[in-house]
Amino acid sequence: MTADSASTQIIRPYGDTTGDGMVQVSFTLPVPHGLRAQAAALHLAAAMGLEPASVVHAKPMGPDFTFFIVYGRVRHLIDYARIPEPPGRAYPLLTAAEINLAVRAALGRRLVVVGACIGTDAHTVGIDAILNVKGFAGEKGLEYYREIQVVNMGAQVAVEELLARARAEGADAVLVSQVVTQRNAHLDNTRRMAAAFAAAYPDAAGPGRGRPLLVAGGPRFDTVTAADLGVDKIFGRGTTPAEVASYLVHALLPAAGAGEGR
């Protein structure tokens, strides 16, 4: 491979032959069904870079809306060489024994974790998957770790309650879950929580030094970064308890456990 070919790797969507660029799109336009609506759909397809594009299905939904399915070739090229491998886990995955050992060695006491599903969200399956002994995907949850003390506040917990409990328990980390995303509920609630903790621990230099580590989780945080929300870390779909426990050790007890991952 020459230096040149190594530095670019142009790819396009693949329908049934290399480079054909074919994609499928569907959407609703708030206009009555008809030729003009179809023209508007093609207009949108063109704006999205589809050329040529075919409206393969147009269905009136009542007098004011039309649903479209469009197939077409996108003109966009992706230089795959310029898409870096996203950073993987920046810390090693530890076993329960390693985690317990690290906590005992570094803290001399149990690590305190307070978890909740905040706001009006009542979806506890996700946070329970991380916290409950029962766990997730065959892994035991944080309650199973001898050196981690878990307080699971359950669902629909107000930020004030969470803050009070975190203080009362001397939480090292606060874990919040958000599943409902309609009208960006998950983002608003998490930001509100982060702001409350920031206000409550104004002098704290950062997580572990005064204020608890703030961890958010849920299936649809993929459009934002932790910094956007004011938290220390976000976990998404499919997270397993060991990932979370290992992160806690990494973030809170930087000296311990590093480099011993499996």
Place this chain on the structure above:
Amino acid sequence: MTADSASTQIIRPYGDTTGDGMVQVSFTLPVPHGLRAQAAALHLAAAMGLEPASVVHAKPMGPDFTFFIVYGRVRHLIDYARIPEPPGRAYPLLTAAEINLAVRAALGRRLVVVGACIGTDAHTVGIDAILNVKGFAGEKGLEYYREIQVVNMGAQVAVEELLARARAEGADAVLVSQVVTQRNAHLDNTRRMAAAFAAAYPDAAGPGRGRPLLVAGGPRFDTVTAADLGVDKIFGRGTTPAEVASYLVHALLPAAGAGEGR
């Protein structure tokens, strides 16, 4: 409505509230499944104008391909006021009686139509729907019109055969069907046909004046214009025989029948 609001009407795709701009997209990228592939998918979504976008499904298809489903908000605005109502039928829809009358009055003989499915395409259902007595969507086909003489050459007809037959029959119009579109077969075949007729009738001023009217039909001509192909008219999905017969009268016998549509 003020002049201003009349002159712009901004619309966006509609998910479940006005202006949310939400669309669904799916495609395959020729890269192995993983975080980097997902980043590439989001990159493509961004190029298409989706912001924010969520990869809701990513599925490896063997070691070299990944299928994605993405939902997101497109930033593109459509000014619906600037999308003109596409020209409708530019000629009146005539009854069989009107058509027969027009032909008899203007020509004094039967109008001769030669039809075929050209190239290696063997899909005759479409052209038969237009030509056969049995017809389509409850309408009788062109064979039913007393004053139209139909020669249906069937499937897989070579351009040379078609040209020879059109000459032999003294065709007023030649109707070709193309259904297979893979590798643009329909476009290539139709252009080849149009070129052959242009070459065979070099002096002809145009359809009806020396060279037969050239009509193409099929379900997937929606990405091109008649001029692109060198034909006089294209008919697409759902065409009915009366539309075609009325067009023939309109294009070949401009004096007759105009303005008497139902």
Place this chain on the structure above:
Amino acid sequence: MSKLGLDPATAARARRLAARAAEPIIEMARTHTTMSVERALLRLAGLSGADPGGMPWVNHLAEAVRAQVGIEHGVALPVWDALLTGPHGGLRELAEAAAAGRVVFRLPEGADAAAARRAAGRAAEAGLARIDARRAERDRLLREVGDPPHPWIYLIVATGDIHEDIPQAQAAAREGADVVAVIRSTGQSLLDYVPEGATREGYAGTYATQENFRLMRAALDEVSAELGRYVRLTNYASGLCMPEIATLAGLERLDMMLNDCMYGIVFRDINPRRTFIDQRFSRQIHARAGIVINTGEDNYLTTADAVEAAHTVIVSQLLNERFAHEAGLADAQLGLGHAFEIDPALPDSFRLELAHAQLVRELFPHAPLKYMPPTRHMGGNVFAGYLLDAFFNLAGMMTGQSIILIGMMTEGIHTPWLADRDLALENVRYVRAAAGRLAEDFAPRPDGFIAQRARRVLAESVELLERICDDGLLHAIADGTFGVTCRPPDGGRGLDGVAERADGYYNPAIELLDGRPSAHHDAEVPA
């Protein structure tokens, strides 16, 4: 008759056990009241509206009574006594004055008590008469406009804004929905008051308010007339205000209400006693209003495994049935819930679903069963989702379900979009037309996989009911029996709103409803 070869004696035994398990709870409900039960009486008597901050007048009034005389005697006597003896032109003025701290309540005695009792009784009677009138109106519309046959197609709207909900609900009706449910904003169930007015600010659902009920029912009446088919409206009598919402539903002619005996406990962490007491009153109202209730067993299968916990669904249905019958609901009003939630990766998953669905069908032959679509195993692959929903629709047809909630291919992603709903309706329309009477040809092999599975689930249900009879239902709930969620009897929200009825407790609504079971209405309730 039974396609599954069920033993009628086993079913009868299960019912006897359920009645025994329910008895102590019923006794508790008959001997306690709650703030919301008392407020419901005030609503029935015509008190509505809220202060400028949005707190309803019924809350102010009941709170004032509680603060001064307690609610263990019921609010009726103190309130109507205050009305009869004070300067207040009516309930609303009284409530405003009470809110301002300008009313002194007492527990009247002797002739005063008798007078207050008569006045309160008349007010409650008038309220029930309004509910009866709405019921009669429904019956008339069903006759005049037309009542669609089962299975009814049930669709959810969830924009959070009643003014966006309305056109979407009408569109859904036009596309074939027989029932429209407006789901509630997250958080409403934990509010100890019912919000007021038309609302536009819900999260993933729209607030249940009297005005929203009225607006939506009117919109659906309009579209019903247009379509020549009465389109039913559903909401949720659930959460801390279950009795009041049931009352509002009766007053605004809602047709079905989600109303489960344990959902609030398990999934909203509402106190078990509060829930069971509220539940009894709300069901008495539903019985009177001719409203079909929908129970929530489907929810268990979102937190518990649908195969392992299949028998908990049956047990809960039997309990819901018992509580409902006791509260006066007829079989035709029992929209018992269950769901298509088995992991599609399991071998024979569809046949397991058929076993469960047919079992429920045979155990409750006269109930308008409500069948819920897959949710838990719906991911981001919308094509796979569309497919799974189709098999759910098919299972519904093959086992003769009555009310079919239509699944959305985007269940794993977002609340339904307009187009999702339209596609979902195309899905069910195809399945219904194509496979409509396939139930005829569905004959599980005797002693085959399906029949054995159904019988096994029934046997497990009997075992579990025996355990519940021994340990008590509250104990079973505390143990995580339902939805693998543990809820102790004294935990959860709303226990402070519960009071044991004192001697001389008086609530004219309960008296009227207890005295006159609505069983004679049965004939009028379409099944």
Place this chain on the structure above:
Amino acid sequence: MSKLGLDPATAARARRLAARAAEPIIEMARTHTTMSVERALLRLAGLSGADPGGMPWVNHLAEAVRAQVGIEHGVALPVWDALLTGPHGGLRELAEAAAAGRVVFRLPEGADAAAARRAAGRAAEAGLARIDARRAERDRLLREVGDPPHPWIYLIVATGDIHEDIPQAQAAAREGADVVAVIRSTGQSLLDYVPEGATREGYAGTYATQENFRLMRAALDEVSAELGRYVRLTNYASGLCMPEIATLAGLERLDMMLNDCMYGIVFRDINPRRTFIDQRFSRQIHARAGIVINTGEDNYLTTADAVEAAHTVIVSQLLNERFAHEAGLADAQLGLGHAFEIDPALPDSFRLELAHAQLVRELFPHAPLKYMPPTRHMGGNVFAGYLLDAFFNLAGMMTGQSIILIGMMTEGIHTPWLADRDLALENVRYVRAAAGRLAEDFAPRPDGFIAQRARRVLAESVELLERICDDGLLHAIADGTFGVTCRPPDGGRGLDGVAERADGYYNPAIELLDGRPSAHHDAEVPA
């Protein structure tokens, strides 16, 4: 036994009528030959390759013989006579010389004829031995690698480029395909020669060539070993070169071939006589090679209505069966075709489909039926398409079909994309796992809708067969009986390649194949 309550006497009568209707056609096939039959002999004898313009040597050689002595005696005697008496080192040299006009052919007589006959016989025998060896090889691989159980999942690849087809076919196999079919370029069926070499320029399909067969079979052998499951390869013995392609398929160990007695007539406008004669030879080869044929009745339902024309499918299957048996094919080699093509807008469409599919299943209990997915009513709504395909998959499971061609949600739009195929396989995998043995619980109500419909279709089939017996099959075809397409006996392509066999006609392949029906192979053909 019969779920449909079919009368065995009616089925037997239908078979007798089919045999009667087929008889004159069989007689014609036994007394005629075609250019392609003669070329097939040359291929069997080992002649391959083409001139630089792509015209195969078998064409040159057969054409030269025809021009000089005609083919009514068969090409064997003139060709091997020329080899024995001339200077040519082998068939290839002879063909090259003939193409250059440098060979004089004659019809040998006496001892010359006997010698030529012996030499040709040996050549044909050697060819058949090669086919036998490939069959034995298949049997061995099935034993060693593993033979998947029915239903087999059948997938199409159609890129037009053998080198794109190969990875797609391997991917399909890895995702679950048991059978891969490489569909042919449009237009190949009308070519009166078989293209040569690896090809990359097909339209909507890839040319069937010996080299493409070889490449694909090798690729699938590789993936079969990887998967521990023998993946079958299918192509098309159809069009003007049916006998030659069948021969190439036998030589390259293809496993199934599309091979219908009337498809070429109806859908390619190939002359009826040409087709029937070619068909007989091709089937004799398939019988010998242990190849399962797939008939094309599904196609009728793309031009005729699936409900109105249901009985034409049955009639055609009975004819295909008769022709196949006569040519030596065992029941286990009869992949009779039918399709799920009823308009989904019709009420009870799925139950009608079940009636038709179950009828075919019961009429041909030992045939590995090939069930085709919806195509005609697939439009641009890919969600609706995915749904319809799921019900097709389900009907296949419920009626015990053997070979299930997997439908694509984009059928109404384009030839399958990689992702379409992947989604289609997910669809069938779900249906198969979820509803696998649902056939057990499918018991059409006696005299119910499904049973009555099936019996009616069978009755109509008998009526139609009676008419065909009276008027003749060629007449029925001319009348548009199949696929509402009229094809007169003397119309269509390829009639000029037909010749009535002269006295003394000699084709050693036919002699060997006629003499030794392959019925004794039955036990080895997996059903």
